[in-house]
Structure formats: structure tokens, C-alpha cells
Amino acid sequence: MNKRPFAITLDVGSSRANHTGSWRVERPVYVDRLPPCNNACPAGENIQGWLYEAESGNYEAAWRALVEENPFPAIMGRICFHPCETACNRVQVDEAVGINAVERFLGDYALAHGLRLPHPGAATGHRVLVVGAGPAGLSAAYHLRRMGHYVRLVDSSPKLGGMMRYGIPAYRLPRDVLDAEIARVIDMGVDVVLDHNVQDIERERELGNFDAVFLAVGAQLGKRVDIPAGDSSKILDAVTFLHQVADERPPMLGRRVVVYGGGDTALDAARTARRLGATEAVIVYRRTQDQMPAHGEELTQALGEGVTLRWLSTINQVDGDTIMIEKMRLNAEGFPEATGEFEALGADAVVLALGQETDLTLLERDGRVEVKDGVVQVASDLMTSDRGVFAGGDAVPANRTATVAVGHGKKAARGIDAFVRGVSVESVAKHELASFEHLNTWYYSDAERTQRPELEKVRRQDNFEEVVLGLTERNALFEARRCMSCGNCFECDNCFGVCPDNAVMKLGANGKYEIDYDFCKGCGICARECPCGAITMVPELI
């Protein structure tokens, strides 16, 4: 019979019988958005991904995630101009995350702990010739070996590294770091041929029975301009100059050195001249300091080392140990124009740093690869007009940086892999960008960027010791933890905590969450309060 208390006709039930999910007009959905750093990285690194590992202090896992895309963290952590930091959303909170500094820390950590790159893939029997052992060629070799293809890497120089060795001075990239990271790639079983100048692509391809060729020949020729000059004047181009210094046979420049140009190479040349004993290293540039294409950090370092600048100036004539400079002014459109005012400047040598060009004699002789405006024309998979011949790095139209070249190496490897297997490259659609508006930055506490220490200026004057120093582990960890993980869940439990309906379930060990749509009313608090923008509201189909 009825055992219930007086006047009670129903047993107590749980409110879980009431599926409030039916109220919903919008549903929260977990998404991964593309972090702006990843989007900006020319090498296609998953920066947010490896910072996530580094945040936990799991440096090996972080390094492994990094070398998935780029085998040179210690090199990149020194010479990359880090477009990732320019794109970083944290710029709008305080300062960008020091991604480059953490990358270097991970690179150095891996070298110190002797971490090995992944094993090469199972042999496929396909053979690839890579011409040029700079960042593009080495990166291609790395990725091709991982895919299991045989790689022969040839270079006309006696050592590997291309412009990373012959263009970038040792005070920016110590040679032991360069050698160690390159050796790690070669140890994956790359067949190296040095001091070999390829004369005929087609012939080499046939002789070696190669299925594909990757041309990564770089841009090795310094641009020249016609400057009226006396016989006794000493004029040389920056590329040759830096190459000779790298070869440890630096030219005699004298006491006063003038560098003509406003790019990074001009700064490298001027800073190198200072280290070789020049008491005056003057950069002459025809536009203003703001318009210099050189990167700001390097300019600051150069000025700190006593390099001086003469902007709005052109070199008109070189005669013996004097050069004539013509002053310029900016016209209404912001272009420099001559003023007719001249000034003499003492100079024992003039170094031209006016840009570089690709040596096209090889390609012109070949005739099968289309060349336009001094660069090789390529399709989206980096294949040239000659089937099976790919090209990348400074020889193709792109920004000429080592990081872009590394990215080209990876892209070409994918293109080549698809080509030799007779398939087309699978293109993956990019996720929606995790722009700043998607974030709720309240949840990130305030933290300034950790500055990298620099070598004292007095110690930089006569040697090639590294100028920018690394972070300690503690500071690298701190810096990694400044990452806001834009667009990607970092398991902060906010959605789980802020739901008024307990409709977010925490799945446990793997740290992910799931929405219980039986009870989610679609209020949207979880999406609004997600710090990193990893939840979006989607209208219900009614």
C-alpha cells in the first residue's frame, strides 16, 4: 500500500528527469582555432603546440613537437626574425611572448642532452637530388629522409650550411651550434657531396638515376651599382666579404669602412668590420632610419657596438680614401630625391650591401626551368616548369630569410613525395584564425616579457663571441607560460566551472571536456568565459 507520508502522492525524483537542453537555441561547440604565431611562421611550426609542452617543463616533448616541422631550433632560436612574435596576440595585452628565446632554449637543451632527430622512414627506393646545402636544401633533406627517400645533397662550397655559414656572422650564430644541428640531419643518412658545382641538372639527374631534383641554390651574388671610382679605391660586396670572413681569410679593409645599404646584410657587414678592427664603421643609406629594411633588434645591437648611420645619403663617387656623399631628402611621396649637396667622407674601403641575386648560369644553360625577373618560377608545390624539378629558398620569389627557406624545404619535400608516388599534394584547409577578439584575456595574469641578456658591449669589439645570450631554464619556463594558447584548449577548467547547469563534463586523464546537451541551456557563458577562444556558439537547427 501507500507508504508515503500524509498528503504525499509521488516519490521524490531528481531534477535530472527534466532535460533542459530542449530550451537551447544555440549550442556550445569546442573548436581549435589557428594561433596567429603558427599562422605567421614561415616554417609552419606548431608554436602553440610546442609551447604547451614547454609550459609543463617537458622540454624533450616540446623539442620533438618543434622538429616535426623544423630540424634547426637552436639555429632558428638565434637567427630567425620571428614573425610569430609580431603576430602574437599578447602584444595587445603587454608584450609578445618571447617565442624565439624559448625556441633557442629548447634547441640548446636538445644539443646539451644529445637528443636525436626522428628515425628515417622505411626506404621507398625513390632517389632525390638536392642541389644546395643551405637551410632550404637541408630542411628538404631532413623531411625527405623522414619519408624514407634516398637523398643526395650536393654543394659547391667545402662546408654545409649555405648562407647560414657564409652569410651570417659567428657572433649571431656560433659555428658549433650550426655544425651540431646540421650533423644531426646528415646522421639520418643523407649522402653528402661537397665542393661539387652542378653544371648540368639533366645530366646529373640521369647519371644518378634521380626521380626528382630540388634546386636550393640561394642568392649568392651581391648586387653591384656603378659608382665612379678611382683605381686605388677598395670596393667589395658584402656577400663576398662575409664569405671570406667565414672562410677565415678576411680581407684587409683599413681603419674606416663605409657600408652602403640598409638591410640586415649591411648591418652584418658593418658589425663584422668593427670586429675586424675598423675604428669607424659607417652605414650609408639613401632613405631614413625608419625605412631601413633591417630588423630593429639587430640595428639596436649594431648602434650599441659603435656602428654609425648616415641616412638620406647616396655614394656619388669613390676616389682613393675619400668618398663623395650626396645628401637626399624625401619628396612629398616619401621617396628620396637628390639635393645637389655633397660632402666628403674618409673611407679606406666601401662594402656594397645592396641586395643579392641568384646565379642563374646553371639554369639558363639548362633552359628547361622558367626564370623570370631573376628568380625561378614555381607552382604552389614548388615544382618548376621542368617536371620533377623543384626549387625553393632565395632562388624563388619570397622573403629571403633562413626560416622561409626551411619552410620551402618542407613544402618541396611534400611536393616531391607526392610527385614520386604519383599522387597530388593533400592540402589541408586552415582553421579559422584565433584573433584577439576571440580571447578573454581577463584570465591571464599580468607578466612582462623576460629579456634575453646580451654580451657586454666592451667584450664585442674584437671577437666573434655570441652577442645575444640564452635564457635560464627558469626564465624559459616562465616565458613559455606567458603563452595564451590562442584558439586551443589548455585545460583551465573554466567551462567546467562556470556552467550554471553542470552541463560540462570533465573527461579526466586526457584533460578534455564534453558538453552534456541533455542539460545545456545554451546560455553561452562557457564560450564567453573561455580564455583562449576554444568554444564557439552554433545555432541549433530548429
Added chain:
Amino acid sequence: MTRRPIHFYQVGSFAVGNRLLSDGERTVQSDAARTNSIDSGHRACQGCGEALGARYALDAAMRATGNRVVAVNATGCLEVFSTPYPETSWRIPWLHSLFGNAPAVATGVAAALRVKGRDDVRVVSQAGDGGTVDIGFGALSGMFERNDDVLFICYDNEGYMNTGVQRSAATPPAARTATTEVVGPHPGNAFGQGKDLPRIAMAHDVAYVATATVADLHDLEAKVERAMQFRGARYLHILVPCPLGWGSDSSETIHVARLAKETGLFPVFEAEYGVVTSVSKIRRVTPVEEYLKLQRRFAHLFGKNPRPDIVTHLQEIANRNIERYGLRDEEVVAPRHARTEVEV
């Protein structure tokens, strides 16, 4: 190498949890095994601040007492949406009587437990602002005066929302409600009225009085835990935005609560035996407009016929709170827990 103390920086340090924090540093809410004192399926509106505040406070009380809590509930939204016969959302011992007598019922429960020698079981009494500052006020003052061993929690959504958004003594000046309409030269609720119950509670010299919002979970949970360390009468006043009554978007509940604190309109502090012992500093100074504009109950202050004079008046109230409690600070405001230092 010098060491500079810095505020612990970690993604999520103001968030509910974080994979990098030790268990002790995480909130009760980040625990997958939290009590969930109030279960899914309750009939609160989308984005209800009170449902959230009640779960936050009671789950924290459960952890602080080793799961030995009896809750007494006044009539109000919280009671109505959680227990439509024959369903209940409560997963803890819970008892409802009338609108105005929750403090007195809690006194009775505490007395019964004392008689039974159960000093391990703690009593929490809860009500909305109507049941606290208006209808239950006499009973509450009596409970304070007798120093009964009860934590009384007021979930303040600044009006009688359950019955159709009527004014209470906790409704802020200028707010539109069903009984303070937007008419005449002084639209909305009148200035100079209402009760500041946290200060009234302090005047009773009870052991512990604190305010909190649903926007700062670490702070709220720490206050519940602290409150449970005292015996005798204690009072916790939690601001819980009401999307329906305030006319704010359901997704903005926490954001609105955060702005109430950041503008200074809702001072967050704690006091022991009538003396303020700590305040939550403002982290990002915010003018009151930003808070008001998110809520339709203040819409008449903006738009076609704006009332900057009234906005200024509200800003003056915020400024007075900032001065009274010392809410502004030059220092960087860090979360309650965890700091570290960095080598420079």
C-alpha cells in the same frame, strides 16, 4: 644575479583550474568529483547567476566540512527553480519553510544538532536579497544577535526576480524594475534608499562577514572556507547577476559581475568581528558606464535621451566605495594563490 619577486604568471591563474597547478591550488569547482550540490535539470533561466553562486558556495562548504552540511532555504528563485514537486535538484540535506524565516529555521536546526551532540554537522542558511534584506531581515538580525552557529548566505540579484522583477532594498539606484518604472524626472529606483546588509551585519560584530561575486571563484571559495573556520553567526553576501531582471545577455553573467567589482559599485571585502581585514583590489579600473550599458534596466540612462547626470551620480557611489574600502592600488593585482619570482 638578483631575484625580483613577480606575480605568478600562469595561463589560467584567474581561471577555475589549471593543469599546471597542484591539487591544493585548484578550486573546488575544478574537481571532477565536486559535490554538485545543485544538480542539472533545475529550471533556472539560461545564464542564471544564482544557480552558479549556490553551487560555488555550497560545494565549497561541503569540502570545508567534510561533506557535513545542512542547508536551509528561504522562498525565492533558488527554492522555486530547484524543487518543483516532485523533483529536486539538491544533492545535500536541504530544507525549505517560508520566505521570511530562513534564519530562524536555521537557528532551530543548529539548536537541534547541538542537542544531539552533532557539532560535526554545520548549518548554512540561504536566501535571495528579498528574503535577506527585506522579508527575513528581523529574523536574520536576531540570528546575528544570538550568535547562532549558522553561515547565512545572501545571493544578491538586486530584486524580486522570481515574482516578476520588483524592487527590493538591495536594488541599486536608477535601476528599472516593475515597481520603479522609468517615469518622471528621476526614472528608476530612488537614490538614497536601500540597505547595505554587509555593513549592517558587521555592526552586529559577528565573527565573519564577507562579500563576493560569481566572477572570482578563487576568492569566493576561500571566503566560504574561512567562514567555516568560525563558530557562531557568519554572513556571506554574493552578487549573482540575473539576466532576466537585469536585462543582460545570458552569456554575460560572469562578465557583468566582474564589472560590478571592477567599477567599485560592488565592493568585495571580508571582515572579522566588525573590522575589515582584506579587500579585493580593482585590477582594471573601469568607469560605471561599461557596467551599466550591458544591462537593459539602465538603458534609460543612455540612448536618445541620455542622463549623464544620473550616470555621474552612480559613478560617485562607486568612487565612495573605492575610497571607503581602499579598492585602488598601484600594484599589479595577482590572483589569491601562488606567486613566483624570476631571475633578472
